[in-house]
Amino acid sequence: MEIIKAQNIERSFRLASGEKLDVLRNISVSVPENTLAILKGPSGSGKTTLMNIMGGLDAPDGGTMIFDGKDIYSRSDTDIDELRRREFGFVFQSVSLIPIMTVYENVEFSLRLSDFKENREERVMRCLSLVGLDARADHMPQELSGGEQQRVAIARAIAHSPRVIFADEPTAELDSQTAIHVVSLFKELVEKENVTIVMTTHDVSLMSAGDIVYSIENGVLVTDEERTV
Amino acid sequence: MLHLVIQRIVHKKWMIACLIIGNILLAGIAASHPLYSNSSSQSMLTEVFETSMRENNKYPIMFHSIGRTRKNAGRSVTAKMRKLALGLGEEIGLPIVESVCYRNMVSSTAKSMTVHDGMFAEMKLALSSMSDLEDHIKILSGKMCSDKITDDGFIEVVISQTLMVEQDLIVGEEVEIESVKGSDNKSVKVRITGVFTNALSEDLYWYNTPAYYAKDLFMDNGLFEELFIGEEAKKNQFDEEWYILPDYKAVTPEGVDYLISKTQSIVRDNDEIYGKLECSDFLSLLDSFRTKKKQIDVMLLILEVPVALMLLAFIFMISRQMLSLEEGEVAMLKSRGASGFQIFKLYLMQSLVVSGVGVVIGLPLGALITKLLGRADAFLSFSGGRNMELIFTWEAVIYALIAALLSILMTLLPVLKKDKTSIVAVKRRRSRQEKPLWMKLYLDIIITGVAIYGYYSFKNGEEELLMRVLSGKAPDPLLFLSAALFILGSGLICVRIHRILLKIIYRLGKKKWKPAAYTSLLQLIRSGNKQVFVMVFLILTVSFGLFYTTIARTIVANSERNVDYIEGADIKLREYWMNNSRLGPGHYYEPEFAKYGSLDCEGVAKVYLDEHATFLIDSRRFDTSVMGINTNEFGKAAPLEEGLLPHDYYDYLNVLSRNPDAVLISSGMKNKYNLKIGDTLSVNLYLASGGYHLVNTTVYGVFDNWPGYRPSKIVIGPDGKPTSSENNLIVANLSMVQGAVGVAPYDVWINLDGDTEPFYEFADKLDLKITKLSDKVEKTEKLHDDPLFAGTSGILTMSFITILIICSIGYLMYWSLSIRARQLQFGIFRAMGVSFKQISGMLVIEQSLTGLYCIVAGLVSGYVASMLFVPMIQIAYQGADSVLAMKLITQPSDIIELVVVILGVFLVCMGVLMRQISGMKISQALKLGED
Secondary structure (H helix, E strand, O other), rough: EEEEEEEEEEEEEEOOOOEEEEEEEEEEEEEOOEEEEEOOOOOOOOHHHHHHHHOOOOOEEEEEEEEEOOOHHOOHHHHHHHHHHHHHEEOOOOOOOOOOOOOHHHHHHHHHHHOOOOOOOHHHHHHHOOOOHHOOOOOHHHHHHHHHHHHHHHHHHHHHHOOOEEEEEEOOOHHHHHHHHHHHHHHHHHOOOEEEEEEEHHHHHHHHOOEEEEEEEEEEEEEEEEOOO | HHHHHHHHHHOHHHHHHHHHHHHHHHHHHEEEEEHHHHHHHHHHEEEEEHHHHHHHOOOOOOOEEEEEEEEOOOOHHHHHHHHOOOOHHHOOOOOHHHHEEEEOOOOOEEEEEEEEEEEEEEEEEEEEEOOOHHHEEEEEEOOOOOOOOOOOOOOEEEEEEEHHHHHOOOOOOEEEEEEEEEEOOOOEEEEEEEEEOOOOOOOOOOOHHHHHHHEEEEOOOOHHHHHHHOOOOOOOOEEEEEEEOHHHOOHHHHHHHHHHHHHHHHHHEOOEEEEEEEEOOHHHHHHHHHHHHHHHHHHHHHHHHHHHHHHHHHHHHHHHHHHHHHHHHHHHHHOOOOOOOHHHHHHHHHHHHHHHHHHHHHHHHHHHHHHHHHOOOOOOOOOOOOOOOOOOHHHHHHHHHHHHHHHHHHHHHHHHHHOOOOHHHHHHHHHHOOOHHHHHOOOHHHHHHHHHHHHHHHHHHHHHHHHHHHHHOOOOOOHHHHHHHHOOOOOHHHHHHHHHHHHHHHHOOOOOOOOHHHHHHHHHHHHHHHHHHHHHHHHHHHHHHHHHHHHHHHHHHHHHHHHHHEEEEEHHEEEEEOOOOOOOOOOOEOOOOOOHHHOOOEEEEEEEEEEEEEEEEEEEEEEEEEEEEEHHHHHHHOOOOOOOOOHHHHHHHHHHHHOOOOOEHHHHHHHHHHHOOEEEEEEEEOOOOEEEEEEEEEEEEEEEEOOOOEEEEEEEEEEEEEEEOOOOOOEEEEHHHHHOOOOOOOEEEEEEEEOOOHHHHHHHOOOOEEEEEHHHHHHHHHHHHHHHHHHHHHHHHHHHHHHHHHHHHHHHHHHHHHHHOOHHHHHHHHOOOOHHHHHHHHHHHHHHHHHHHHHHHHHHHHHHHHHHHHHHHHHHHHHOOOOOOOHHHHHHHHHHOOOOOOHHHHHHHHHHHHHHOOOOHHHHHHHHHOO
C-alpha cells in the first residue's frame, strides 16, 4: 500500500530573464509505506523540487500529490502546516538546527509543535540515543561536528513519530564514512520506528540502501528500481 | 578605487542613506551652534540696549566731552576736545546718530534790568548756545532769537519753559550778564525773545531734556562763535561740551570687545583738568551682555552634547552593522591579497564621501535649525513671533567640519578593529555567545554610581550652585554630565535587568510555553548581545526624551509661575496723583476709583504699599513693608496659585477681614522675632508728608507666600558675591492703613484673566494718566523670547526630534537586518509546520518584550533622572527672580507623543517584517540557507 503517490507532477519556474524553466515534467512516483525510497539524480535534475512538493513545501503547477489517499494541495494552508507538523519530518542538506537551542531543545521543539502529549523528556532522550547522541543533549549545535549535527536533525525529524521523513541530500556535506552511517541509521529507523523515508541523493554508493530508487534527469523520471524487501 | 567606492555606495544604498542622514543631522546641529549663538546675540545685544533705554529713559550709548577754555588762555583744549568728539565715530567704529555741541559761559552772574518789586533781581544764569537748536525746538511764546546783535546792542536769547517758571522770567525781559564781556569790554546785555520746549517728545538731540537747561540763556550758535570763539573774539571763559550718540544698533557681538577696550582707552587717555571725555554707563551693559552670552553658549553647548553623542553612536552602530554584513566581502578581499591599508583606504574614501554630503546638506540644515530655534517659544512649539536675523560666520563651517571629522572617526573605528579579520576568525566568532564587555566589567553599575556621587555632591553644594549662577557664571557642566551619565548608566542597568527578567520568565513556564513564546524567549536570551545596542539606544531615546521635555517644561513653567506670583495681578498701575497744594507737600487728590467699574475684568483692587514702615519689638525698630488691602477686592484681583499656603488663600483673607486691626505677617518675621498668632504688634506707618504714624495691630495669621511678596532678596555685593537677606511683610486692612496715613497714593491691581488688551483700550478711552505700569502678560511673553529660554526650548525640541528620527531608523534597520539574518531559521520553522501566524506571533512577542520593555524602562529612568537633576538644572535658569519652590513639570501630552511615535515606529517595523516574512517562500528560504 503506497503512502505517497505523485501523479503527473509538473513544476516550472520563471527565470529572471522571463524565460520559463520546466523543472519537473509529468512525473509520477509512488512510495509504499514503511520503505526507504531514494530519489537520485545529478544536481539540478529537479529531485529536491519533487521532494519539496511531496513534503507540502511547494505546490506543483500540475498533477496531484496524494498522501494517505488524499490530495495534499487540495487542503487549506493551515491543514498543510498541520500535516507537516504532525505527519512529516524533515532533514535538510545543510545544517538545519536552530542555533539558539541546545541539542535537547532542538529535538524537543518538534514535540512542542506537534502537541506531543506523552512524556517528552523520555521521548527526546530515546530519539537521541537512537542516533547515538544522548550524551551531547546539552550542547549547542555549533559545538558539534557536521555529522553529529545531521544526526541531531534526524532525531528531531523522528521525534514526534511522523509517518514520513523527507531527507534532502542529508549526506551531501558529510564524509563517506559518516554518510554510510547516516543511511544505515535510516534503514534502522524504517525497521524500528515504523516510518517511511524519502531521501534524495546524488551519491551512487548509497543507492543500494534504498528499498526503491527513482532516477530523475532533467525533470523527467528515467527508471525506477524496486527491490525485494 | 573611486569607482569601487561608488559601486559599493550604490550597492548598500539603504545603509549609506542612513549614514548620510546621521551625518547631515550631526553637521546641521553642529553648525547651528555658532549660527544661533551669533544670531541670537545680535538681537540680545540690541535688546540689552533697548531695555536700558526703556528703564532709564536715556539713550544707551553716549559720549560726553568737556573742554574748558580759561580766560586769556589759548583755545587748544577746546579745539582738541572738539576734534576728538568729531572723530569719535570713526575711532570706535560706529556711525553717529546725533552729535550736539553745547557751550556755556561759566558761572555768568546775571542781573535783571527790569525792576521787580522795587529791586533788581540777581540770578545765576549762563549765556549758552547749542548747535542746530532752532531745528529741535518749538517756540511756546515770543519768537526765535536773531543771529545778530540788535541795533540797541542786545544779544537775543530764548529760554526753556523750566527757566521761565523757576525764575519768573518773561518774554521781553532784559538781563545784563556781568561776567561776560563784549568786544567793547562791557558786560553783555541780553533780551529774552522766546520760550521754547522740545519740538518732538522723543528726539535724540535732547539727551538732556530742555528742563535740564534751567539756567541757560540760549543765544544763536553762530553769533556765539563769532563773538566768543573767533580770532577777533573777546577772550571769555567758557565750557564746550559735546554729546555724541553712536548708533547702538550698529554694535555687533564681535565688536563688543573692541568697543569696550577702545572706550576704556579713550576715556583714560582724555582725562585732564580742563578737558575730559566721559561716557554713559554702557560698558556695564556690554559687560552683562558678555556674561550672558557666555552663559548661553555654555548652556546650549551642554544641551547639544548628548544629542551629538547619540548621533555619533548611531553612526557607529550603522557602520558596525554594515561592516558585519561585509565581513565576508572584506575577508575575501584579504584572502585575495588586499592589504589592510587598502581596505582601510576603501572605507576612508567611503566615509569621506558620506561626511562630505553631510556637511554640504548639513550647513543649510543648520541655518534652518537656527531659524527654528529663534522661533521656539516652548517645547515642541515654534510659534514665537521673533524673526531672528541669521548671521552667517565661518565658525559654522568649522563646527560642521569638526562634526564630519568625528563622524569619519566613528565610521573607521569598527574597520580598524575588524581589520585583522580572516575568514576563519569570522566563522569562529559567529558561533560564539558572550556577555558584552560592559556587562562583565559592571560598567553600568559603576557609571550609575559615579552619576549618583555627582548628584550628591551637587546636592550638597546647591547654595553654591545658585550663587555661581547669580554671579553670572554658567552652571558647572559636570552637573549635566552627571545627569547624562545617570541616564546612560541606568539605561544599561535596565538592559541587565531585562536579561534576568527574561530568564525568570523562561524558567517559570519552561515546559508550558507555546512554541511561539518559547522560541521568542530563547531567541532573546541566547542571542541577546545583538540587540543590546539597539535596546540601549531605545531606552536612551525615551529617557532623554522624557528628561528633555521635563527640563524644557519645568524651566518655562516655573519661570511663568514666578512671574505670575511676583506680579500678583495681570496689571498693576499707579495713576498720577496730583499734589494738594492747599495742604502742602505729601498731600494728594485721589484719582477717581469708581471708573474701574466700567472695565470688563475679573477683579480690581486698591493696594497700598508702604515700603518704609517699621515695627516695634521690645521698643526696638525693625524694617518691614506694609500692604493695605480690601480683602474682598484683593482676592478677586490677585489670585494665588494653589498649594503655596497651608490653608485656603481665601481663609487668610476672611480672617483678615474679621477684625479691622488684624494683620497677617510673613513667616520669616514670625520665626525671627518669635511672634505668634494673637500677639499685638505696633507698626509705624510712613507718612508721605513726613514722619510716622503708630498703629497697634493684632497678628491673625502667618503666610509663607503672598501675591507679589519676595521672602528674601539677593543682593550682589561689591565683591560680586551675592548675599541673601530677608524681607518682612505685614498685610493689613486698607481701611486701617488709610485711617493712619490719610489720602496717599495706592496702586491699582487688575485681574484680566490673562488678556490685558481690554485694559489698554480702557486706559486710552479714559485717557488715564499713569505714572507706573506693570503688565504681567507682557513680562511672560518676554520670558519666552529670552534667547536662553528660546534656545533651550528649541535645542531640546530639536534634540528630541533628532533622537526620534535616528531611533526610528536604527530600530527599523536593526530588525530588518536581523530578520534577514534569520531567514533560514524561519524557513526551517515553516518546513516544520510552524504557521505564518505563529511566526508573526513570535515577532510580536519578541518586539514587545524588547520594545515595550525599553519604553517602560526609558520612562522610568528618564523620570528618575528628571526628579534628581532637573531641580538643579532649573537653578541655572531662575536667576535672582525665583521665589517659589520649584515644581517638576511633565506634560502628559509630551510623553504620549513620545510613546505614540515610538509605537508608530514599532508598527511600521512590524509591517515591514510581516511583509518580508509573508513574501517568503519556504523552499527559497531553505535554499538561501544553503549558501
